[in-house]
Amino acid sequence: MDVATAPPDAAEPVGSEWAPEPFATEGDAPPAPRSRRVSWRRVLAAVFLLGVLGAGGAYSQKERIAPEVADMSRRLIGDERTARIEGWFFKVEDRIDQAKYRLFGGETNPFATRQVRVDFVPKPAPREVFYFVGEGASDLPSPDAFMPIPMRPPATRALRENLEAGEGVWTTTGLPLSSPGDPLMMKTFIRPDTSRPYALVGVLLMDHRRIRLHLMGGTEDPGGDLGVRGPGAIAEEHQDEVLVAWNGGFKGPHGGFGMVANGLTYRPLRNGLATLCVKDGGAVVLGEYGRDFTWDDSFSACRQNVILLVDHGEVNNRTAEGNDTWGYVQVNSSEFITWRSAVGVTKDGDLLVAAGNSLSAETLAKALWAAGAEYAMQLDINSPYVLTGLFFRQPDGTTKSEKFMDTMPDTASRFWRTQERDFMYATLDESGYR
Numbered sequence: 001m002d003v004a005t006a007p008p009d010a011a012e013p014v015g016s017e018w019a020p021e022p023f024a025t026e027g028d029a030p031p032a033p034r035s036r037r038v039s040w041r042r043v044l045a046a047v048f049l050l051g052v053l054g055a056g057g058a059y060s061q062k063e064r065i066a067p068e069v070a071d072m073s074r075r076l077i078g079d080e081r082t083a084r085i086e087g088w089f090f091k092v093e094d095r096i097d098q099a100k101y102r103l104f105g106g107e108t109n110p111f112a113t114r115q116v117r118v119d120f121v122p123k124p125a126p127r128e129v130f131y132f133v134g135e136g137a138s139d140l141p142s143p144d145a146f147m148p149i150p151m152r153p154p155a156t157r158a159l160r161e162n163l164e165a166g167e168g169v170w171t172t173t174g175l176p177l178s179s180p181g182d183p184l185m186m187k188t189f190i191r192p193d194t195s196r197p198y199a200l201v202g203v204l205l206m207d208h209r210r211i212r213l214h215l216m217g218g219t220e221d222p223g224g225d226l227g228v229r230g231p232g233a234i235a236e237e238h239q240d241e242v243l244v245a246w247n248g249g250f251k252g253p254h255g256g257f258g259m260v261a262n263g264l265t266y267r268p269l270r271n272g273l274a275t276l277c278v279k280d281g282g283a284v285v286l287g288e289y290g291r292d293f294t295w296d297d298s299f300s301a302c303r304q305n306v307i308l309l310v311d312h313g314e315v316n317n318r319t320a321e322g323n324d325t326w327g328y329v330q331v332n333s334s335e336f337i338t339w340r341s342a343v344g345v346t347k348d349g350d351l352l353v354a355a356g357n358s359l360s361a362e363t364l365a366k367a368l369w370a371a372g373a374e375y376a377m378q379l380d381i382n383s384p385y386v387l388t389g390l391f392f393r394q395p396d397g398t399t400k401s402e403k404f405m406d407t408m409p410d411t412a413s414r415f416w417r418t419q420e421r422d423f424m425y426a427t428l429d430e431s432g433y434r
Contacts, residue, residue, distance in 0.1 A: 086336070090336045093338075101198050106198045108197055109166055109200070110406070150183060151205075153183075153205055154346045154347065154350075154372025156170075157369065157370040159367075159370050167190065168190060170186040184210050184211075187404075188205075189201060190367040192359070192364070192366040192370065199357060199359055200356050200405075201356030201371075202354065202388075203352060203368075204354070205352055206244070206352075206353070207350055208284060208348075208350045208351055209430075209432060211243065211429060213278050213284055213351065215422070215424055216230060216232065216419070216422060218232045218248070218421040220421065221248075222249070222266045222421075224420075226266070228264055228266045230266065233417075234416070240393075240399070242415075244353065244390055244404075245426075246343075246389070246424055246425070247379055247385050247388075248303060248380060248421060249306075249378075252267055257306065258302065259302065260295070261301035261303070269304060270289065270290075271291075272289070273289050274287075274304060274306055274377035275287065275289035275302055277293070277295075277301065278302075280299070281298075282432070286375040305379055306378055307325060309365035309368055310365055310373045313369075313373075315366055315369045319361045336360065338359070340386065341353075341379040341380055341381070344368050344373035346374055354368055355404070361378060383408075386409075387412070390402055
């Protein structure tokens with residue numbers, strides 16, 4: 001039937017106006033209530049979505065919560081199982097990083113976005129030079145001849161054919177109390193892994209003649225389990241002179257690497273381990289304990305951690321060893337691709353501090369070798385722990401701090417707080433320089 005000739009009661013309602021339903025009359029059955037059925041698919045989808053959001057939130061905060069989670073895991077399931085879970089996590093994270101770089105690219109210069117900070121540089125009084133005029137006065141040297149020779153950075157080595165702008169080039173930009181003509185510190189970066197162009201190692205070089213290195217034991221590590229607890233804080237008398245601070249080595253029980261500092265023996269020193277020592281006069285010594293040196297009365301502090309990364313100017317062929325070499329668990333942590341840190345010395349005795357992301361022990365060693373290290377020792381690993389802070393004096397006497405690399409977790413002000421784990425810091429000391 002054509003709609004135009006259809007009777008009115010058969011026509012469909014037209015338009016969007018609301019029409020009330022007819023009132024129920026006596027005898028009509030009440031309308032059945034609508035049943036609300038909960039779909040298990042919807043429940044599972046909601047649970048999955050909440051899980052994804054929770055996992056994403058936890059991942060975004062992993063640097064903050066990772067230490068607590070790791071410590072709780074060790075208490076619940078033991079160190080061995082925790083290490084295996086960490087190894088699995090690092091593999092997954094590494095694959096994610098590789099995929100992100102292939103899809104979106106990424107930074108290949110850790111200092112590319114850094115703003116230059118201007119700090120207050122108080123100039124010491126000029127040195128007075130007295131001349132006694134007499135015969136041969138024309139042959140007297142100029143006053144400049146009595147000034148110390150500025151620090152000369154080591155030559156760097158290229159680990160790849162195509163270098164990024166600034167890669168392997170030493171600069172003083174953005175460093176405390178440093179300028180091109182008077183470099184107290186210099187920095188560069190190295191990309192040591194050709195399969196991971198985003199693995200960036202920032203290297204800081206310090207003139208050993210103008211600094212004093214301090215080793216500070218933490219309140220819990222490395223000796224808390226043995227009842228030896230350190231101050232865990234920058235000494236009050238050093239707070240106006242601190243230039244740089246950085247993390248120490250592994251937790252005390254994780255390998256039993258020795259440390260003596262602050263008048264305490266946190267753990268006994270052992271032969272065959274990479275060892276960094278500071279002498280009473282400020283000299284820094286780095287090498288293999290028992291082979292290159294042992295403790296004597298001229299030492300004030302020593303810290304050990306695993307084996308040498310660079311030994312006599314060459315990458316140590318033991319960097320790929322696993323198990324007991326790199327800790328006490330039966331897991332090859334040398335292959336973990338994660339944040340790592342290290343300390344080294346050049347042939348001239350200048351101090352190197354290095355840190356970077358997505359590194360194995362071997363690629364970290366290559367980076368130190370490429371930066372000119374004669375000896376180098378790994379420190380701590382994993383992003384929650386690896387941190388280097390720079391400190392800038394201001395005209396009003398205050399000190400501002402910033403991270404050496406923007407991608408490092410936490411803030412440099414962490415070192416103003418009491419630390420559970422050991423750390424190291426350098427203060428300005430030019431008493432033997434001029």
